[in-house]
Amino acid sequence: MIAGGVAMNADEARADMASGLAMANTCAGCHGTDGMANGPAMPNIAGQPANYLIPVMKEFRSGERYSTIMGRIAKGYSDAEIEALSKAVAGWKWTGGAENPKLAMKTGETIAMVKPALAAEGEKLAKEMKCTKCHEDGGKSTEDDMPRVAGQHLDYLLFKMEDYKDEALKMPQPKKMKKRMDKASAKELEAISHFWAANK
Amino acid sequence: MIVVGGGYGGATAAKYIKKADPNVSVILIEQNKHYYSCPLSNPVLVGMRDLEVQKWGYEGLKKHGITVVHETVTGVDTGAKKVTTAGGVFSYDKLVLSPGVSFNYDAIEGYDEAATKTMTHAWKAGPQTAILRDQIDAMKDGGTMVLVAPPNPFRCPPGPYERASLIAHYFKTKKPKSKLIVLDPKDKFSKFGLFQSGWEKLGYKGKYLEWVPAGEGGKVTRVDPKTNTVYTEMDEFKADVVNVIPPQKAGKVAFLAGVANDKGWCPIDFKTFESTMAKDVYVIGDSSAAAGLPKSGYAANSEAKVAAAAIIASLQGKPAPMPTYVNTCYSILAPNYGISVALVSTLKDGKITKLSGGLSPMEATPAFRHQEALYAESWYQAIMNDTFA
Numbered sequence: 149m150i151a152g153g154v155a156m157n158a159d160e161a162r163a164d165m166a167s168g169l170a171m172a173n174t175c176a177g178c179h180g181t182d183g184m185a186n187g188p189a190m191p192n193i194a195g196q197p198a199n200y201l202i203p204v205m206k207e208f209r210s211g212e213r214y215s216t217i218m219g220r221i222a223k224g225y226s227d228a229e230i231e232a233l234s235k236a237v238a239g240w241k242w243t244g245g246a247e248n249p250k251l252a253m254k255t256g257e258t259i260a261m262v263k264p265a266l267a268a269e270g271e272k273l274a275k276e277m278k279c280t281k282c283h284e285d286g287g288k289s290t291e292d293d294m295p296r297v298a299g300q301h302l303d304y305l306l307f308k309m310e311d312y313k314d315e316a317l318k319m320p321q322p323k324k325m326k327k328r329m330d331k332a333s334a335k336e337l338e339a340i341s342h343f344w345a346a347n348k
Numbered sequence: 349m350i351v352v353g354g355g356y357g358g359a360t361a362a363k364y365i366k367k368a369d370p371n372v373s374v375i376l377i378e379q380n381k382h383y384y385s386c387p388l389s390n391p392v393l394v395g396m397r398d399l400e401v402q403k404w405g406y407e408g409l410k411k412h413g414i415t416v417v418h419e420t421v422t423g424v425d426t427g428a429k430k431v432t433t434a435g436g437v438f439s440y441d442k443l444v445l446s447p448g449v450s451f452n453y454d455a456i457e458g459y460d461e462a463a464t465k466t467m468t469h470a471w472k473a474g475p476q477t478a479i480l481r482d483q484i485d486a487m488k489d490g491g492t493m494v495l496v497a498p499p500n501p502f503r504c505p506p507g508p509y510e511r512a513s514l515i516a517h518y519f520k521t522k523k524p525k526s527k528l529i530v531l532d533p534k535d536k537f538s539k540f541g542l543f544q545s546g547w548e549k550l551g552y553k554g555k556y557l558e559w560v561p562a563g564e565g566g567k568v569t570r571v572d573p574k575t576n577t578v579y580t581e582m583d584e585f586k587a588d589v590v591n592v593i594p595p596q597k598a599g600k601v602a603f604l605a606g607v608a609n610d611k612g613w614c615p616i617d618f619k620t621f622e623s624t625m626a627k628d629v630y631v632i633g634d635s636s637a638a639a640g641l642p643k644s645g646y647a648a649n650s651e652a653k654v655a656a657a658a659i660i661a662s663l664q665g666k667p668a669p670m671p672t673y674v675n676t677c678y679s680i681l682a683p684n685y686g687i688s689v690a691l692v693s694t695l696k697d698g699k700i701t702k703l704s705g706g707l708s709p710m711e712a713t714p715a716f717r718h719q720e721a722l723y724a725e726s727w728y729q730a731i732m733n734d735t736f737a
C-alpha cells in the first residue's frame with residue numbers, strides 16, 4: 149500500500165494510517181470484540197481466512213451478495229482498506245465463544261437454541277450430503293477461502309441456509325455447493341445448522 | 349488516565365486504552381454500581397423484555413486492570429488537572445469525559461425534576477424505565493397516553509419513535525381501545541419514511557397511534573403533573589399516562605469542567621475528540637458536539653476508540669491516527685419487525701464526512717424485517733460485551 153516516494157491518495161492514507169486494526173475495531177459493535185460475536189445472530193468473523201473475507205466484503209459492496217446491512221457498510225471502504233481490515237480480522241483468534249447468560253433471559257425476540265438430537269442427525273446428514281467434502285473437520289476448516297461454520301451462531305446459520313435456498317437472492321456460492329443445496333430440504337439444512345452450531 | 353462516566357462511551361474508552369497499552373493506569377469514575385442500557389429499553393416498557401437484560405456491572409472492566417471508583421464527580425479543574433469526588437481528589441494526565449446528557453428543565457413550564465416521578469422521561473434507563481413500564485401496565489383499556497418528543501439535537505434520534513411503535517403494538521394486541529398521542533416540536537424525524545410506512549403496514553396509524561407534528565400544533569409549552577395534563581399552544585390533553593422526553597444538553601460534568609459551549613454541547617477536535625476548550629480533556633458520547641455523528645450508543649463506542657487511539661499516540665509522542673467511525677441504529681417496530689440506519693464515516697477537510705450507509709429498504713420482505721429484528725438483539729449483545737466485558 150505504501151509505494152516508496154509516491155504520494156498516497158486519501159483512501160490509501162486511511163488504509164495505512166488508521167491501520168487495518170483500527171478499522172476492524174469499529175466492526176466490534178456488531179461482530180464483538182476481536183470478532184467473536186455474542187449471539188444470537190450476527191456472525192463471528194474472527195480468524196476467517198482473508199481469502200474469504202476480502203471477496204465477501206467486495207461482493208457485499210457491489211450488491212452481488214445479499215445482505216441486510218453489510219452492503220451499506222462495505223461501500224465505505226476502498227479495495228486497499230478492505231484488504232487491510234480483512235487481514236486484521238483474519239489475524240484474530242476464533243476462541244470458541246463464551247456462553248452468553250443474558251441470552252437465557254427474556255429478550256423479546258425468539259432465539260433458536262441448539263437441540264442435541266437434531267445436531268446428531270445433522271452430523272450424519274452433512275456426511276451423506278457431502279457438505280463435509282469442503283466443510284471439513286466438522287466445519288472447522290478455514291483452508292483457503294473456506295469460512296469456519298463450526299461454532300457459528302445458530303440463528304445466523306439458519307438465516308444463511310434460507311438465503312442460499314432462496315433463488316431470488318442469487319447468493320454467490322460454489323457450483324458444487326449449489327447442487328447440494330438444491331437437493332437439500334429445509335429440514336435437513338436445519339439439522340446441519342444445529343450440528344455446526346453445536347460443534348464448538 | 350481518568351475516565352468519567354461508565355456508559356457506552358466511557359467504558360469503551362477505558363477498555364480500549366488498556367487493550368492498546370496495558371501499562372497505562374486507567375481509573376474509571378462512575379456514580380452507579382450498575383449500568384442500565386437505554387438501547388433496547390423500549391421493549392421493556394411494554395413487557396416484551398426483562399429489565400434484567402439491560403443491567404450490566406463493572407467486573408469485566410476490572411479484569412482488564414481498570415480501577416473502577418463508584419463516586420459522583422462534583423468538580424473538574426482542567427488547569428490543575430484534578431477531578432473532585434466526595435471520596436477524594438484524583439489527578440490526571442489525560443481526562444476522558446463521557447457523562448451522557450442532562451435535561452433542560454427550563455424549557456417546558458411545570459416540567460422539573462420533581463415532576464419526573466409521575467411524568468417520567470425514561471430517557472435514562474433504570475428506575476425510570478420501571479415506573480413507566482408499570483404505569484403502562486396499570487393503564488385501563490380505553491385509556492390515553494401522551495408522549496412528548498424532544499427538539500433536536502437529542503440522544504437517540506429514532507428512539508422516541510421506536511418507543512411510540514412498541515406502545516402502539518402493545519395497545520393493538522393487549523388494550524385495543526387505547527391510544528397513544530405523540531406531540532412533537534418537529535415536522536420530521538429520523539428514519540421518517542420507514543416509520544411512517546411501518547405504522548401504516550402494522551395497522552397502528554390513526555387507530556392506536558397519532559403523531560402530531562409541529563406544523564399541526566405538536567409543540568408542548570406546559571405540563572401539569574398534578575392533573576396529568578399537557579398543554580400545547582392551541583390544545584390541552586388530559587392523559588392516563590404521560591411520558592415527557594425533555595430537551596437535552598451535555599452532562600452536568602461537562603459544565604463543571606467548563607468544556608460546554610453556549611449551546612450546551614462540547615466542541616471537540618474531530619480527529620481526536622480532544623476538547624477545543626481545555627487541553628488534555630477528551631469529550632465523547634452524547635455530550636460532544638460531533639457534527640456528522642448522531643447521539644447514539646454505537647457512535648459513543650466508535651468515538652471512544654478514536655479518542656483512545658489518539659490518547660495512546662499522544663502519550664507515545666506520535667501524531668494521532670486517521671479516525672474511522674461506524675454507527676448503526678436499529679429500531680424495533682413490533683416483534684420480528686426491525687429497521688436500521690447505518691453510517692461509515694471518516695475525517696475529510698476537517699469534518700466528519702459520510703462514506704456510506706443509509707436506511708433499510710422501504711420495500712422489504714417479512715424475512716428481511718425479521719432478520720433485522722434479530723440482528724438488533726445481536727447488535728445489543730455484541731456492543732454491550734465490547735463495552736463492559
Ligand SMILES: Cc1cc2nc3c(=O)[nH]c(=O)nc-3n(C[C@H](O)[C@H](O)[C@H](O)COP(=O)(O)OP(=O)(O)OC[C@H]3O[C@@H](n4cnc5c(N)ncnc54)[C@H](O)[C@@H]3O)c2cc1C
Binds near residue numbers: 352357635679
Ligand atoms: C430509549 C432509548 C433507546 C436508545 N436506543 C439506542 C440504540 O438502539 N442504539 C444506539 O446506538 N443508541 C441508542 N440510544 C442512545 C444511547 O443510550 C446513548 O447515545 C449512549 O448511552 C451515550 O453514551 P454516553 O457514554 O455518552 O452516555 P451514558 O451511556 O448515558 O453514560 C454516562 C454515564 O456517566 C455517568 N455519570 C454522569 N455524571 C456523572 C458524575 N457526575 N459522576 C460520575 N458518573 C457520572 C452516568 O451514571 C452514566 O453511567 C438510546 C437511548 C434511549 C434513551
